[in-house]
Amino acid sequence: MPIPPRIPPVPQHSSKSYAMELLQRWIIDGTLGDGERISDAVIAEALGISRTPVREALLILETQGFVEMRRGRDTRVRAVQARDLYQLYPPLAALQRAAVRLALPRMTSRILDELREINGRFAESLKEHDVFKAMEHDEEFHDLIVETAENHYITAFVGTLQLHIRRLKYRFFTHALPGDASVLEHEELIRAFETKDLDRLGTVMEANWLRPMYELAQALDIDDIASSETAGPLL
Known part of the structure; x- marks a missing residue:
């Protein structure tokens, strides 16, 4: 999955909010395209945080309709038409x-x-x-x-x-x-x-x-x- 080369440092507020805002932005501007597989491990490593807040962020994004989480399989960006x-x-x-x-x-x-x-x-x-x-x-x-x-x-x-x-x-x-x-x-x-x-x-x-x-x-x-x-x- 594509990760922008320059990622701002984690701010003082929660890692979950930080991960959610970045993923949201990347989905909105097309950095993460339709159907793109999202790896919580890759995101966590890129942001320098643990996988737990990334998973929590993805759950919120699923509720908002930005991603689709297939239990036991993978998480992908929901396609937009x-x-x-x-x-x-x-x-x-x-x-x-x-x-x-x-x-x-x-x-x-x-x-x-x-x-x-x-x-x-x-x-x-x-x-x-x-x-x-x-x-x-x-x-x-x-x-x-x-x-x-x-x-x-x-x-x-x-x-x-x-x-x-x-x-x-x-x-x-x-x-x-x-x-x-x-x-x-x-x-x-x-x-x-x-x-x-x-x-x-x-x-x-x-x-x-x-x-x-x-x-x-x-x-x-x-x-x-x-x-x-x-x-x-x-x-």
Whole structure:
């Protein structure tokens, strides 16, 4: 299995978290490809830690859907397909819609200013055709709203879905930048927070996630196998 030549030293937090974060990153960016066999012994030696935290990390990654562990046999990276976008975007859109509902009474002028700054950086990345920076700032914008919602369960589920979507983007969509529509939708979300328009917040947030799903599906010529599941409001 491929191991990057330069691995950062183990930080102060747990070896399990360290192993999980590195493996997660390698799976997302394609260092470990679909079906790649993962050896806990090789990983442990490369990271300079024991095999136990690596095995614990792999159990978490299996729960998150990144690896498949076949008891008594081996552990391999779960394959990802472009059609997985139909399994990822609709539930994420629903969670993000729930997040704006909870974030609205907690929204402050300071947070709105932060959202404007992040969206400005997002727009600048699009102008510079920097795909990865644009992805980063888009996630940063939505993460701040989820953080403001102060709901542990939404944060956890959104985080996992975001990781899978990031993997999809690395694998299939790195050639495609989000359009200006995303910047405009972010601006509209900020205005809806300012005017406390809950209905508008939900509608725009849902569109901000489902529109890219359909655009990406069209670009990749994927049939809408989930049209009945994704039609209409999710919450």
